[in-house]
Amino acid sequence: QSVLTQPPSVSGAPGQRVTLSCTGTSSNIGADFDVHWYQQLPGTAPKLLIYGNNNRPSGVPDRFSGSKSGTSASLAINGLQAEDEADYYCQSYDTSLSGSVFGGGTKLTVL
Amino acid sequence: EVQLLESGGGLVHPGGSLRLSCAASGFTFNNYAMDWVRQAPGKGLEWVSAISDSGYSTYFAGSVKGRFTISRDNSKNTLYLHMNRLRAEDTALYYCAKEGGTGSTDLDSWGQGTLVTVSS
Numbered sequence: 188q189s190v191l192t193q194p195p196s197v198s199g200a201p202g203q204r205v206t207l208s209c210t211g212t213s214s215n216i217g218a219d220f221d222v223h224w225y226q227q228l229p230g231t232a233p234k235l236l237i238y239g240n241n242n243r244p245s246g247v248p249d250r251f252s253g254s255k256s257g258t259s260a261s262l263a264i265n266g267l268q269a270e271d272e273a274d275y276y277c278q279s280y281d282t283s284l285s286g287s288v289f290g291g292g293t294k295l296t297v298l
Numbered sequence: 299e300v301q302l303l304e305s306g307g308g309l310v311h312p313g314g315s316l317r318l319s320c321a322a323s324g325f326t327f328n329n330y331a332m333d334w335v336r337q338a339p340g341k342g343l344e345w346v347s348a349i350s351d352s353g354y355s356t357y358f359a360g361s362v363k364g365r366f367t368i369s370r371d372n373s374k375n376t377l378y379l380h381m382n383r384l385r386a387e388d389t390a391l392y393y394c395a396k397e398g399g400t401g402s403t404d405l406d407s408w409g410q411g412t413l414v415t416v417s418s
Contacts, residue, residue: 189342220403221402221403221404223403223404223405225343225405227343232393232408232409232410232411233335233343233393233405233408234408235398235404235405235406235407238398238402238404238406239402239404244406274342276342276343278343278345278403278404278405279403280403284359284360285357286345286348286357286358286359287333287345287348287403288345289335289342289343289344289345290342291342292342292343
């Protein structure tokens with residue numbers, strides 16, 4: 188059971204917009220700790236996609252955006268492409284656990 | 299270019315020990331906190347441990363506290379994870395990752411991982 192809750196799977200057609208959710212509690216996201224998002228392509232290491240809730244590292248397309256409100260965060264992907272098919276993880280800090288926590292991950296399928 | 303190269307994984311019996319290493323290059327190692335994150339086969343990411351840039355402060359997930367220790371040698375640009383009393387549930391791909399700096403907990407660079415298998 189992950190501390191941050193993500194839907195196991197999401198799907199969308201090419202060109203569509205999809206939104207991936209990440210739900211936490213008052214000891215992590217709700218305590219105003221930043222949320223970060225990672226993309227993990229099959230057989231590869233995770234890659235930082237969004238940091239500090241809504242910032243993109245250089246090289247990440249602006250089709251990817253993040254937001255946070257209350258105890259939840261979201262990752263939106265506009266103009267879905269086949270290459271976006273991957274697992275996506277959210278991460279934050281948990282004050283009661285005194286460490287980082289990850290969501291269980293969402294598998295994105297491009298139809 | 300940041301490079302992180304893990305090593306030291308392998309097959310170990312339950313109750314055994316192992317030391318993982320992560321050789322870092324391409325950045326000023328002693329300016330950044332570092333983390334270990336693991337991924338069991340077919341499962342999601344699990345944060346394991348972190349160490350401050352100086353090595354003075356260390357942090358652990360509850361699942362490994364008291365069994366794992368983390369350390370770093372800033373003169374060798376190397377991060378370590380010392381794993382004791384290993385259990386079957388510690389079987390995973392262990393990633394070394396660099397924190398983004400300035401107090402942020404994001405992990406902006408990752409190695410390719412080293413596989414640890416705990417089995418009799």
